[in-house]
Amino acid sequence: MCGIAGVVKCGGANVVDSGDLRRMCAAMGHRGPDDEGFYLKGQAGLGMRRLSIIDLATGHQPICNEDGTLWIVLNGEIYNHATLRRQLEARGHRYKTQSDTETVIHAYEEYGRDCVKHFKGMFAFAIWDEKARRLFIARDRFGIKPLYYSATSKSFIFASEIKSVLAQKDLRAELNRACLPEFLAFGYVSGEETFYKGIHTLMPGHLLELDEHGDLLIEQYWDLKSHDENINHNSTYYVEQYRDLLEKAVSSHLTSDVPVGVLLSGGLDSSAIAALMTKERDAALQTFSVGYSEQPYSELPYARVVAKHLNSAHHEVLITSDQFFNALPKLIRQQDEPIAWPSSVALYFVARLAAAHVKVVLTGEGSDETLAGYTRYAFTLKNAAYNHVYKAVVPGAVRSLVRERIGNSSWLSAPMRRKLSHTFLARYGETWNSLYFDNFFSAFGFQDQKKLLMPDFTQELKEGAVYGNVLKYWKHSQGEMLHRLLYTDIKTYLVALLMKQDKMSMAASIESRVPFLDHELVEFATSIPASVQLRGISGKQVLKKAMAELLPDSIVNRPKLGFPTPWQSWLSGKRLNSIEEMLLERRSIERGFFRPSVIRKLFTEHRGNHWDHSDRIWRLLNFELWQRVCLEGSSNERLNVADEESSLVQH
Numbered sequence: 045m046c047g048i049a050g051v052v053k054c055g056g057a058n059v060v061d062s063g064d065l066r067r068m069c070a071a072m073g074h075r076g077p078d079d080e081g082f083y084l085k086g087q088a089g090l091g092m093r094r095l096s097i098i099d100l101a102t103g104h105q106p107i108c109n110e111d112g113t114l115w116i117v118l119n120g121e122i123y124n125h126a127t128l129r130r131q132l133e134a135r136g137h138r139y140k141t142q143s144d145t146e147t148v149i150h151a152y153e154e155y156g157r158d159c160v161k162h163f164k165g166m167f168a169f170a171i172w173d174e175k176a177r178r179l180f181i182a183r184d185r186f187g188i189k190p191l192y193y194s195a196t197s198k199s200f201i202f203a204s205e206i207k208s209v210l211a212q213k214d215l216r217a218e219l220n221r222a223c224l225p226e227f228l229a230f231g232y233v234s235g236e237e238t239f240y241k242g243i244h245t246l247m248p249g250h251l252l253e254l255d256e257h258g259d260l261l262i263e264q265y266w267d268l269k270s271h272d273e274n275i276n277h278n279s280t281y282y283v284e285q286y287r288d289l290l291e292k293a294v295s296s297h298l299t300s301d302v303p304v305g306v307l308l309s310g311g312l313d314s315s316a317i318a319a320l321m322t323k324e325r326d327a328a329l330q331t332f333s334v335g336y337s338e339q340p341y342s343e344l345p346y347a348r349v350v351a352k353h354l355n356s357a358h359h360e361v362l363i364t365s366d367q368f369f370n371a372l373p374k375l376i377r378q379q380d381e382p383i384a385w386p387s388s389v390a391l392y393f394v395a396r397l398a399a400a401h402v403k404v405v406l407t408g409e410g411s412d413e414t415l416a417g418y419t420r421y422a423f424t425l426k427n428a429a430y431n432h433v434y435k436a437v438v439p440g441a442v443r444s445l446v447r448e449r450i451g452n453s454s455w456l457s458a459p460m461r462r463k464l465s466h467t468f469l470a471r472y473g474e475t476w477n478s479l480y481f482d483n484f485f486s487a488f489g490f491q492d493q494k495k496l497l498m499p500d501f502t503q504e505l506k507e508g509a510v511y512g513n514v515l516k517y518w519k520h521s522q523g524e525m526l527h528r529l530l531y532t533d534i535k536t537y538l539v540a541l542l543m544k545q546d547k548m549s550m551a552a553s554i555e556s557r558v559p560f561l562d563h564e565l566v567e568f569a570t571s572i573p574a575s576v577q578l579r580g581i582s583g584k585q586v587l588k589k590a591m592a593e594l595l596p597d598s599i600v601n602r603p604k605l606g607f608p609t610p611w612q613s614w615l616s617g618k619r620l621n622s623i624e625e626m627l628l629e630r631r632s633i634e635r636g637f638f639r640p641s642v643i644r645k646l647f648t649e650h651r652g653n654h655w656d657h658s659d660r661i662w663r664l665l666n667f668e669l670w671q672r673v674c675l676e677g678s679s680n681e682r683l684n685v686a687d688e689e690s691s692l693v694q695h
Contacts, residue, residue, distance in 0.1 A: 046094040046105070047075030047550075048117040049203040050170050051212070052179050053087040054258030058198070060089035067211040068203055069093050074378075075119075075204060075550045081105045083115045087256070088172045088179070092117040107145050109153055110138050113174045116152075118145040119204050120167035120189045121557070123296040128162060145169075152180065157251060160265050164296065164562065168246070170202060177256035185266045185563045186410070187248030187539040190546055194243050200254050205547075206380035209243055217675050218242070224501070224637070225509040228488040228663055229481070231384035232540035235513040239381045239670070248539060266563070268531055270522040271571040279576045279589070285568060287590035293562035294320040297406055305330035305402040307394055307556070308358075310346025312600060313408025313417070316587060317559055319594040321406065322354045329356040330401055334394035336363055338610040346602060353596055361397045363390060365614045372666075377673045379547040382666035386609040388544045395552035403554060409545050410560035413530060413538040414569040416583035417604065420484040421529050423466070423581055425574070427479060428525065431468035447472070458653045476518065477511050480529070485537070486510075487659040496642050526574035534566075612658040615650065623665055632668055 049068040051060045062084055069080055069091040076093025083090040083106040092105045106115045122128070125144035128151060133139065137150040144165075151159035152171055157180065166188035171180045181202060183191045192209050193202040203209045210217055218241040223233045236244045246252055249266040294317060298304055306318045308331040322329050331351050335344035344360060351358035368389050375392055376383055383389075398405050412418050434443070450461060450470040464470050465483075472478040482489040490510045494502050508515075517535040521528035542558070549556040560566075572586055579585050588600050615623075624647045626632065633640055643664070650657040672678040 046092050046117075046119050047072035047204040047208065048119045048168065048170060049091045049208050050117065050172070050179070050201070051089045052172075052200045052254060054196075054198055054200065054256070055087075059086055060084055062089070064212055065089045065091045067213075068201075068208040071208045071211045072203070072205045074553050077553050079104060081117075083108075083117075083172070085174065087177070088174075090115055090117045090170060090172060092119075105145055107141065107143065107149060109149050114149055114153065114171055115174070116145060116149045116169060116171045118148055118167060118169035119191075120165060120169070120184065121299070121555075122147060122163050122165040122167060123299055123562075124162075124164040126299075157253070157265075160251060164564070166557070166561075168204065179252075179254040181246060181252040181254075182265070183246045183248055183250055185249045186534070186542060186561050186566075188542050188546065188558060188561060190543060191246040192238065192243055193246060193252075195254075195258070195260055196242075197258060200258065200260070206238060206240060206243055207377075210240070215242070219671070219675065221501075221504070222509065224667075225490075225493060225505060226511075226513060227382065227667065228493055228496070229486040229490075229510050230514075230536075230540075231382070231485075231487065231663060231666075232543075233381075233513075234536035234539060239674075248535075268534065268570055269567065271527070276573050276575075279586070282572050282576050282586050283589045286565075286572075286586050289562070289565045289568055290316070290559065290587075290590065291320055291323075293559040293565050294406070295324055296562070297557045297559045298324060300404050302403040303330065303401070304404040304406065305332055305398055307331075307391075307398065307405050307407045308333050308347045308350060308356075309408065310343040310348075310350055310599070310602075311408065311604065312584065312587060312591065312595075312602070313411040313560065315350045315408075315595050315599050316411075316591045317406050317408050318350060318354055318356065319591065322356070323594070329354060330398075331356040331358045332394050332398040332401075332405065333358070333360045334363060334390045334397070335360065336610050338613060341608045341610040341613075343608070346599060349596060350599055353599075359397055359401065361393050363393050365610070365619070367393070368609075368614070369619070373669050373673050373678075375548070375551065376666065376670050378551045379544075380674060382663075382670040384540055384544065384666075386611040386662065388548050390609060391544065391548040392551055395549045395554050395556070399552045399554040404557065405549070405554060406557045406559060407545065408560065409541060409556075409558045410538065410566070411584065411587065413533045413541075414560060414566050415572075415587055416526060416530060416574070416577045417587075418583065419581050419604070420480075421526060421583055422578045424480055424484075424529065425525055425578075426581070427466075427468045427471070427483075431471065431479065434468055446470075454654075458656050462656055477507075477515075481511055481514060487663045496638055498636050498639060501637065524574055526577065527570060530570055534570075611662065612656065615658050615661060620647070620651065620661075623661060627664055627668055635671065637667075638664070 065082060073093055079094035081092050081104055090106045106117050108115045122144040125147040128147050132150045139146055148169055151162055160182045166184045168183045168189040168191040190204055192206050194209050201209050201212055220237055220239055220241040223237050223239050226233050236247055238245055250262055250264050253261045306321060308314050308318055318331060333344055333347035335342035371389055447470050450464045471483060488496055490507050514536050517532045521531040545556050577583055577585055591600055627643055628640055646657050649655045
């Protein structure tokens with residue numbers, strides 16, 4: 045695990061400045077506090093910061109092949125590298141280290157660009173071919189590890205973090221206006237664009253080749269396959285097969301020369317990982333949990349049940365609201381982009397706790413998106429079925445009136461209005477955008493944005509700018525509706541979650557691994573029929589049955605909380621006033637993005653409990669803070685709360 049960076053000067057006339065490369069690596073020193081390394085020769089330069097996990101003694105990067113003509117930097121882990129090594133050595137390749145990075149470069153020698161199809165793991169790597177003067181970059185299938193780049197006629201720059209790309213002295217941070225509509229809706233950008241003009245992300249499952257003239261080729265090397273819906277087995281088959289594949293995935297993810305723990309929420313996913321880790325290893329497991337003093341939002345009691353059941357060495361951290369708000373600007377700077385979910389802050393604190401004890405943690409990320417764990421999946425299937433009947437028997441004018449009454453009626457409480465707003469009664473059932481995307485993701489839908497944005501932005505605003513990326517995957521998906529929903533979320537929502545996981549864990553200089561995203565496991569999981577995966581509005585039935593003998597029933601069948609935070613309850617009084625004041629400050633208004641009258645109305649409605657606007661306030665706050673800390677370089681943004689370290693509690 046590390047941070048990687050590189051520069052290639054196009055045309056061959058210029059050489060890479062070593063100072064530029066060192067600044068790029070220094071900007072992400074938190075990703076690799078143990079070591080750094082550089083390769084510079086003519087028009088190409090590679091750099092890395094290393095967090096030593098495997099082959100501590102000789103795993104220094106960059107690493108070259110036998111004759112020194114290929115050089116590589118890698119961020120991530122190749123879990124099947126030992127098997128690949130034996131195969132490559134049998135073909136005559138000679139190793140000088142025990143690292144998985146060297147296996148990648150020998151696999152590239154052997155298989156060329158198809159080498160990526162042989163790897164099981166999480167990775168973003170870059171190989172410079174001195175003879176061909178060609179750069180080869182690849183990113184893992186799900187986007188567990190990040191890779192950003194900027195390409196101009198003069199140079200190609202890449203790195204694990206945007207701040208490292210921007211460390212190049214001839215680049216500056218500038219807002220990419222095209223990303224604002226999707227961000228306001230979903231909280232993240234799901235395509236190759238980033239918040240920064242001219243900086244892109246290499247998409248998951250893609251590779252990139254750059255020749256000496258600067259010509260760029262980007263191709264997809266992997267995608268989830270559609271499955272024959274007519275081939276169904278009984279539920280026992282799916283449970284047994286999934287359990288076997290998951291055990292193998294967890295075992296492979298334990299490969300390490302340093303201590304390994306688990307981030308334990310107390311939910312089924314992380315508890316399943318912890319149980320299988322305990323089954324695999326004899327030593328007591330190290331578990332780490334985060335919670336809040338506000339009990340309804342804290343999962344610590346569940347985590348304690350699991351820790352006691354597994355007899356783990358358990359550690360906890362409690363976060364106060366003051367700590368949360370004070371950490372937010374720093375973490376936005378760390379992530380380089382606005383933070384999509386409040387849970388990112390909690391993830392940082394528990395990662396920091398874990399880093400005091402281990403260097404690697406396993407997490408339960410990826411289970412919900414591959415096993416239909418969110419209630420929105422089953423709810424959407426029912427919503428779509430009811431909506432089909434509703435449209436057939438109720439005239440359009442009546443349906444419009446019902447939608448209007450649910451949205452504006454004063455006799456409905458905010459919680460009741462929120463619940464009804466998710467049903468087919470309040471949705472515009474003619475479009476999938478309303479029935480699914482607006483229903484469960486969007487803070488500001490297309491119509492909301494037309495009201496919020498200033499005139500010059502509304503002139504640019506097209507509906508495709510809001511939903512274009514997700515609809516591309518939805519239209520490409522195949523199979524029954526559940527599988528189409530999973531495919532779309534794996535390609536969009538999950539990628540954003542993994543970015544959160546990477547950035548917050550690396551901010552604490554700790555490696556996080558996600559066994560649920562072993563690609564063979566995912567390919568099997570997404571072939572499971574909805575009839576086996578769902579029961580009522582509850583998903584993950586296969587995982588629940590697979591874990592029944594290893595975990596208490598109170599954990600296996602507990603209600604899903606989804607890493608909650610007390611964000612909604614914190615939005616009151618002085619703190620709510622402070623956020624409103626920030627969003628309506630002169631510097632904020634002069635940016636010219638949002639109508640002040642709409643922002644004032646939003647806060648008035650929230651205070652009066654007419655509407656719960658907590659998600660919208662989160663979006664607006666994060667966007668404003670991002671501009672201040674990442675575009676303007678402000679380092680003292682605060683929300684009138686106590687010092688971050690004053691009340692941190694650890695057990």
